Amino acid sequence: MTNDAPSTDGFDSHSAFEPTDDGFALTTIPFDSQAEATESGYRIDIHVPTLDAATEESVAEAVREGWFETFERRLADAGGVTRGNVDVPAPSVERDAGTVRVTFAFEHDDLAGAADAAKALAEYVEGTYVEGIVPGYTYEPPVADLLARARQQGDGEGSSGAMPL
Numbered sequence: 001m002t003n004d005a006p007s008t009d010g011f012d013s014h015s016a017f018e019p020t021d022d023g024f025a026l027t028t029i030p031f032d033s034q035a036e037a038t039e040s041g042y043r044i045d046i047h048v049p050t051l052d053a054a055t056e057e058s059v060a061e062a063v064r065e066g067w068f069e070t071f072e073r074r075l076a077d078a079g080g081v082t083r084g085n086v087d088v089p090a091p092s093v094e095r096d097a098g099t100v101r102v103t104f105a106f107e108h109d110d111l112a113g114a115a116d117a118a119k120a121l122a123e124y125v126e127g128t129y130v131e132g133i134v135p136g137y138t139y140e141p142p143v144a145d146l147l148a149r150a151r152q153q154g155d156g157e158g159s160s161g162a163m164p165l
Helices: 061-075 111-131 143-155
Strands: 017-020 023-026 032-038 041-049 092-096 099-106
Touching (some): 023 111, 032 111, 061 092, 099 111, 111 143
Antiparallel strands (some): 017 023, 023 032, 092 099
């Protein structure tokens, strides 16, 4: 980061972010994330497991590919989740070794607003991921934890019933 890079003060003072060696991690999602200031603005990376990496069972290639294509397509609409007038280009979505890396790069004039925008984008990724969970598989953490939380909020039991859709 050069002296011309935007300030990270908005992340420093935001209760949802914790400093790391390379930037800031968002604490409100179960997935690895990294927010940082760059020379041209801000960037947040979110790493989520691929469908086959999140399940105990094997997943057919057609299901894996369909899941990834749908996930990628749904993320293209993420720019609308930020407050204010923030231009968020479609994210970069890359798949490698059981992980999908989603990267949003954006500019923001307000330091606190940049942190809020990064949080909203990362939480959109989380919600989009949950919407794309395919029924019929046994999931491992952190996906299993997300499903248990959704069941608990849906029926108060946390362990019974069909997967929430």
